[in-house]
Amino acid sequence: MQNIGPGFSHMERMRVLVGGIKHIIQRIKEGRLQQLMGEILWMYVYVRRYWLMIGIYILLGASGSVLSLGTSVVSKDLVDAITGVNSMEIIRVACTYVGVGVGQIFINAVKSRLSLKVRLKVTNEIRADIYEQVLQTNWESLARYRSGDLLYRVNGDAGMVANTILTFLPNVVTTVISFGGAFIIVVQNDPWMALIALLGAPISFLTSRYSARKMRDFQRENQNVASDRTVFDQETFQNMQFIKAFGMVERVTEKFHKIQDEFVRIALDQNKFQQTMTIATSLVGQAVGYACYGFAAFRLWQGQISYGTMTMFVSMAGSLRGSFSGILGLLPMVIRSGISAERIMEITSLPRDSMEDKEEAEEIRRESRRKGVFVEMEDVDFAYEEEKWVYRDARFQARPGEIVALIGPSGQGKTTTLNLLLGLYHPQRGQVRVGNPGGRMLRASSSTRCLFSYIPQGNTLFTGTIADNMRMVKPEATDEEIRSALEAACAWEFVERLEKGMDTEVRERGNRFSEGQKQRLSIARALLADAPVMILDEATSALDVATERRVLRRIIRREPHRTVIVAAHRPSVFSMCSRIYKVQEGHMAEVTEEEVEEFLQAF
Numbered sequence: 001m002q003n004i005g006p007g008f009s010h011m012e013r014m015r016v017l018v019g020g021i022k023h024i025i026q027r028i029k030e031g032r033l034q035q036l037m038g039e040i041l042w043m044y045v046y047v048r049r050y051w052l053m054i055g056i057y058i059l060l061g062a063s064g065s066v067l068s069l070g071t072s073v074v075s076k077d078l079v080d081a082i083t084g085v086n087s088m089e090i091i092r093v094a095c096t097y098v099g100v101g102v103g104q105i106f107i108n109a110v111k112s113r114l115s116l117k118v119r120l121k122v123t124n125e126i127r128a129d130i131y132e133q134v135l136q137t138n139w140e141s142l143a144r145y146r147s148g149d150l151l152y153r154v155n156g157d158a159g160m161v162a163n164t165i166l167t168f169l170p171n172v173v174t175t176v177i178s179f180g181g182a183f184i185i186v187v188q189n190d191p192w193m194a195l196i197a198l199l200g201a202p203i204s205f206l207t208s209r210y211s212a213r214k215m216r217d218f219q220r221e222n223q224n225v226a227s228d229r230t231v232f233d234q235e236t237f238q239n240m241q242f243i244k245a246f247g248m249v250e251r252v253t254e255k256f257h258k259i260q261d262e263f264v265r266i267a268l269d270q271n272k273f274q275q276t277m278t279i280a281t282s283l284v285g286q287a288v289g290y291a292c293y294g295f296a297a298f299r300l301w302q303g304q305i306s307y308g309t310m311t312m313f314v315s316m317a318g319s320l321r322g323s324f325s326g327i328l329g330l331l332p333m334v335i336r337s338g339i340s341a342e343r344i345m346e347i348t349s350l351p352r353d354s355m356e357d358k359e360e361a362e363e364i365r366r367e368s369r370r371k372g373v374f375v376e377m378e379d380v381d382f383a384y385e386e387e388k389w390v391y392r393d394a395r396f397q398a399r400p401g402e403i404v405a406l407i408g409p410s411g412q413g414k415t416t417t418l419n420l421l422l423g424l425y426h427p428q429r430g431q432v433r434v435g436n437p438g439g440r441m442l443r444a445s446s447s448t449r450c451l452f453s454y455i456p457q458g459n460t461l462f463t464g465t466i467a468d469n470m471r472m473v474k475p476e477a478t479d480e481e482i483r484s485a486l487e488a489a490c491a492w493e494f495v496e497r498l499e500k501g502m503d504t505e506v507r508e509r510g511n512r513f514s515e516g517q518k519q520r521l522s523i524a525r526a527l528l529a530d531a532p533v534m535i536l537d538e539a540t541s542a543l544d545v546a547t548e549r550r551v552l553r554r555i556i557r558r559e560p561h562r563t564v565i566v567a568a569h570r571p572s573v574f575s576m577c578s579r580i581y582k583v584q585e586g587h588m589a590e591v592t593e594e595e596v597e598e599f600l601q602a603f
């Protein structure tokens, strides 16, 4: 800090002052304030959408504050009327007093109803917004987040933001009215009283600045643990069978308690800090309260004010202090939702799926009926993490009517290749393209995904009936179409034996069916999507060899122009393939028949 003593010239003082202001602006630009402002602006978008409802809510809140100030003023007249200063007015004053009280009850009821309505609407809207944005986010970015974490952001964080939107602005307005009104009334009656009532303000201000910083750290830690807890719960329930089978119940329970304890620790630490701050500010408040009371009693003793004015002073002083701490008390809420907004914004600012080639892709799909679709990779280098290449200079082609296999040891890049073809990931170098043979080729992206139906590894069945699962890819599909797809996937043979046929409940994660049955249902669903390119990632691995071959033959027979790409470990598929690519040790290349033989020998 520079000393600007009396020896300094006017110019030097100005220079130091301008320097100081610049420094503060710089701090604001770099610091947390800018971040907090960004978060508040983000929330403001939602306030704007519901401005009318929120406006009415604020008006009701404001009228509540005005009525409450009115009560204090009327109570002064009432005490004066009772103590004989103004006994003629007793009935009018008593009626006004009762009227104001009753008015407050009704205003509170309307306020509470409106608040619930806005809260529900805003929460739903924010949740829906985030939900949609998450679904439209580019997979490459989204894959870094755990699904439980996303779940908490959509639910917990969105709820927190909605709550603040509804509470913060109205609270600021009502508190400012309470504060301003009480201040004007007290200043008009006795400026000294106003000064004494605000004695504690600077201390409260300083402590709240300090606590804001600490609270932000606490809150961030809090939200992260809450996310971890959701992730853990979700994974536990999803993998219950595995946990039981491995006798891991005790270990999982232990971990559950650990996370709970961590949550409790943070909450208690946060509360301890908050309570310390509350004790400090309350002690100051108490001292100021006594000072006000003493001062008012002194004025009364000197005969300068009536009993009624003293009552009003004491209640106004309380209101002044209360509303001042009320404004400061909103800070933790802003901080909490600031952190939540920050966590939501982190997700919503991720790059979106681009749909710029959507129309061309649709055109390719229409043309595919006659020509089919050609898929190729040219000189592709790809790494998930910098310099850790899955492969380099990779080439791949699959033409209409072909079954093309991807083989290679585990973890070498088969699924990665399928992800690149689907445009879920993009290569660092080279091209991945799709198009009608002889026509324009499009870069694989979210737009071209409509050309593919994909059966990933693992279970992708959803809660609902078999028919519901089928209609996920084609909502207008008739029962006949569904049956035909089930037949082609060799699934009808077990579905028709079920009591409710295709209306049988699948149950969560397809629990009701065997692995091979789940795979056949997934294949049927992919067939119903009727896309020109079909990708099967180990999607027939649980079928017996005969069924596997039958399914693949039917897939081709159903649509002779279809391009089929399979990632497989089993040699049973190879004899049906037009070409085979091997992915191994950072390379992908087409293999000759001899090399296939060699590969088979290794089995």
Ligand SMILES: Nc1ncnc2c1ncn2[C@@H]1O[C@H](COP(=O)(O)OP(=O)(O)OP(=O)(O)O)[C@@H](O)[C@H]1O
Pocket: 143, 384, 385, 390, 408, 409, 410, 411, 412, 413, 414, 415, 416, 417
């Ligand atoms: N999202 C990811 N982030 C980072 N690395 C990944 C990711 N997905 C896969 N990998 C890594 O990329 C490599 C290739 O994985 P990929 O899933 O393509 O193998 P795969 O040949 O399909 O194996 P499998 O036959 O076992 O299914 C592996 O070393 C894997 O650890």
